Amino acid sequence: MHERxxxxxxxxxxxxxxxxxxxxxKAVDGLDLAVDExxxxxxxxxxxxxxxxxxxxxxxxxxPTGGExxxxxxxxxxxxxxxxxxxxxxxxxxxIDPLMTGTELLRMxxxxxxxxxxxxxxxxxELLERVGLTDAGGRRVGEYSGGMRxxxxxxxxxxxxxxxxxxxxxxTGLDPTSRSALWREVRGLNGDGTTVFLxxxxxxxxxxLAGRVGIIAGGSLVAEGTPDELKARVGEPTLHVDLAxxxxxxxxxxxxxxxxxxxxxxxxxxxxxxxxxxxxTVPAAVRALDEAGIAVxxxxxxxxxxxxxxxxxxxxxxxxxAQAAADADPAAQGAPA
Amino acid sequence: xxxxxxxxxxxxxxxxxxxxxxxxxxxxxxMPTFVLPLLVLAVIASGTRAGRDLxxxxxxxxxxxxxxxxxxxxxxxxxxxxxxxxxxxxxxxGFFDRLLAAPVRRSSLVLGRLAGTLGLAVxxxxxxxxxxxxxxxxxxxxxxxALGAAGLASIAAIGIGGLACAIAIRTGSMSLMQSIFPFVxxxxxxxxxxxxxxxxxxxxxxxxxxxxxxxxxxGARGLLQGDTAxxxxxxxxxxxxxxxxxxxxxxxxxxxxxxxxx
Numbered sequence: 001m002h003e004r005x006x007x008x009x010x011x012x013x014x015x016x017x018x019x020x021x022x023x024x025x026k027a028v029d030g031l032d033l034a035v036d037e038x039x040x041x042x043x044x045x046x047x048x049x050x051x052x053x054x055x056x057x058x059x060x061x062x063x064p065t066g067g068e069x070x071x072x073x074x075x076x077x078x079x080x081x082x083x084x085x086x087x088x089x090x091x092x093x094x095x096i097d098p099l100m101t102g103t104e105l106l107r108m109x110x111x112x113x114x115x116x117x118x119x120x121x122x123x124x125x126e127l128l129e130r131v132g133l134t135d136a137g138g139r140r141v142g143e144y145s146g147g148m149r150x151x152x153x154x155x156x157x158x159x160x161x162x163x164x165x166x167x168x169x170x171x172t173g174l175d176p177t178s179r180s181a182l183w184r185e186v187r188g189l190n191g192d193g194t195t196v197f198l199x200x201x202x203x204x205x206x207x208x209l210a211g212r213v214g215i216i217a218g219g220s221l222v223a224e225g226t227p228d229e230l231k232a233r234v235g236e237p238t239l240h241v242d243l244a245x246x247x248x249x250x251x252x253x254x255x256x257x258x259x260x261x262x263x264x265x266x267x268x269x270x271x272x273x274x275x276x277x278x279x280x281t282v283p284a285a286v287r288a289l290d291e292a293g294i295a296v297x298x299x300x301x302x303x304x305x306x307x308x309x310x311x312x313x314x315x316x317x318x319x320x321x322a323q324a325a326a327d328a329d330p331a332a333q334g335a336p337a
Numbered sequence: 338x339x340x341x342x343x344x345x346x347x348x349x350x351x352x353x354x355x356x357x358x359x360x361x362x363x364x365x366x367x368m369p370t371f372v373l374p375l376l377v378l379a380v381i382a383s384g385t386r387a388g389r390d391l392x393x394x395x396x397x398x399x400x401x402x403x404x405x406x407x408x409x410x411x412x413x414x415x416x417x418x419x420x421x422x423x424x425x426x427x428x429x430x431g432f433f434d435r436l437l438a439a440p441v442r443r444s445s446l447v448l449g450r451l452a453g454t455l456g457l458a459v460x461x462x463x464x465x466x467x468x469x470x471x472x473x474x475x476x477x478x479x480x481x482x483a484l485g486a487a488g489l490a491s492i493a494a495i496g497i498g499g500l501a502c503a504i505a506i507r508t509g510s511m512s513l514m515q516s517i518f519p520f521v522x523x524x525x526x527x528x529x530x531x532x533x534x535x536x537x538x539x540x541x542x543x544x545x546x547x548x549x550x551x552x553x554x555x556g557a558r559g560l561l562q563g564d565t566a567x568x569x570x571x572x573x574x575x576x577x578x579x580x581x582x583x584x585x586x587x588x589x590x591x592x593x594x595x596x597x598x599x
Binding site (some may be wrong): 085 | 430436
């Protein structure tokens with residue numbers, strides 16, 4: 001059962017949030033966002049964008065220097081204890097004592113949330129089963145793989161059945177199989193009604209999990225919406241047609257221009273058009289080319305990606321921004337907390 | 338959900354159990370906490386036994402029994418120091434953030450760590466007293482005297498642990514905590530750990546009066562030897578409790594300050 005909030009409203013509400021570090025560096029600068037109950041909200045941005053600082057404020061580990069934030073209806077500064085009772089937290093790097101066993105850690109976490117011995121033991125058993133670590137529960141965490149640690153970290157965040165779950169880059173460094181397993185678990189939790197605030201620098205992760213995505217750059221939210229909404233803002237999909245050798249390029253361009261506006265194309269044997277209907281444009285294009293007697297080698301519909309969105313709103317790709325900002329975020333570098 | 342005080346006591350208990358169990362899984366900490374003091378005791382007991390022949394040396398039934406309170410004190414210092422190292426390690430690894438994100442009183446986080454220190458100090462004291470007994474120490478104060486001496490050392494360990502935790506919380510640096518290891522010996526040898534206070538040099542004699550561990554070790558000696566002329570147990574208890582209370586308060590304030598600065 002989830003902790004009740006003190007008032008109805010969004011699970012997370014942030015207004016004008018700011019956090020400046022020594023030297024006046026603003027890791028978070030006037031951030032506004034709202035996350036509804038039961039949502040999975042993807043908080044996307046490169047290292048140094050302010051994601052971790054924001055999460056640390058929302059989970060009460062860091063005080064804001066401006067603005068306000070409420071989680072589960074409670075102010076993160078004035079009602080920090082109530083916030084802590086309502087949230088589960090899995091921070092970056094899965095900081096887990098390697099000398100303790102999975103079972104010991106879960107029982108300790110249960111005690112931290114006020115559970116009695118028997119209740120904590122039962123909950124530990126239940127959670128180990130849920131995350132597929134029953135057999136490993138008695139082993140020291142130092143012997144766990146990265147994926148096992150992440151799953152245990154998630155289980156620890158769930159001990160008290162939190163209403164809002166914060167996952168800070170939960171799959172960084174994981175192999176694809178472990179990543180998929182964690183995604184399944186996050187979807188399952190969300191299906192049970194848990195609100196999930198997920199920070200990530202993986203576009204695929206945001207697309208796979210998040211109902212809505214917020215893109216943060218330079219400490220501010222620069223775009224927000226569902227993945228489809230964000231991509232639609234950047235532009236329509238493009239249909240690329242590679243012509244067979246010797247095909248009549250002007251005729252192909254004329255035939256496809258009737259289907260959609262032509263897009264400039266550098267390759268001599270390729271024609272591209274805007275495809276507002278996405279893949280549904282393909283049959284019409286094939287028919288038009290066939291009727292014009294033009295042989296085709298291949299067709300491909302290319303949709304905008306979240307990286308395109310990121311590039312459009314920030315002026316750089318996510319990967320490039322990550323490299324540029326890697327040394328700039330005081331929070332990511334362990335600045336005074 | 339359970340009442341506030343009971344809830345916090347469970348938190349303290351859980352963190353104390355963790356602190357103690359993890360201590361025994363860190364092989365690198367077992368050597369200094371359980372073996373090093375015995376090596377020092379062996380050197381002192383064999384190398385300075387002739388000091389017993391000095392005129393100012395009190396009449397005792399065994400020299401080993403006289404110097405073993407110094408070993409208890411050394412154990413308390415090391416148990417306390419490892420407590421600070423452990424908390425700094427938690428801060429550096431990020432595990433401390435997990436604790437801070439839990440709905441518990443900040444003071445419980447400090448008390449939980451010190452509960453582990455207390456458990457370690459009790460085990461150390463029992464171990465040192467047993468080994469010394471095997472090697473011929475006499476405890477004229479009997480079992481009660483031994484229990485009292487162990488108790489004093491354990492309370493002092495909380496004090497040292499509190500100081501170490503305060504430094505660890507302020508700095509968050511494990512390497513700094515490890516670098517203050519030599520200060521253990523400063524505290525140890527500015528107290529009459531292995532010799533009567535009257536046999537210390539005049540300067541050291543004066544300095545020792547300001548070291549609260551002086552009264553702890555003398556009190557433990559008085560209890561172990563069943564002779565309050567060797568040390569006042571009540572004064573020792575007062576010094577140990579004052580040190581423990583003051584240092585614990587310092588550590589709690591350091592944590593509150595860390596939270597305020599965050």
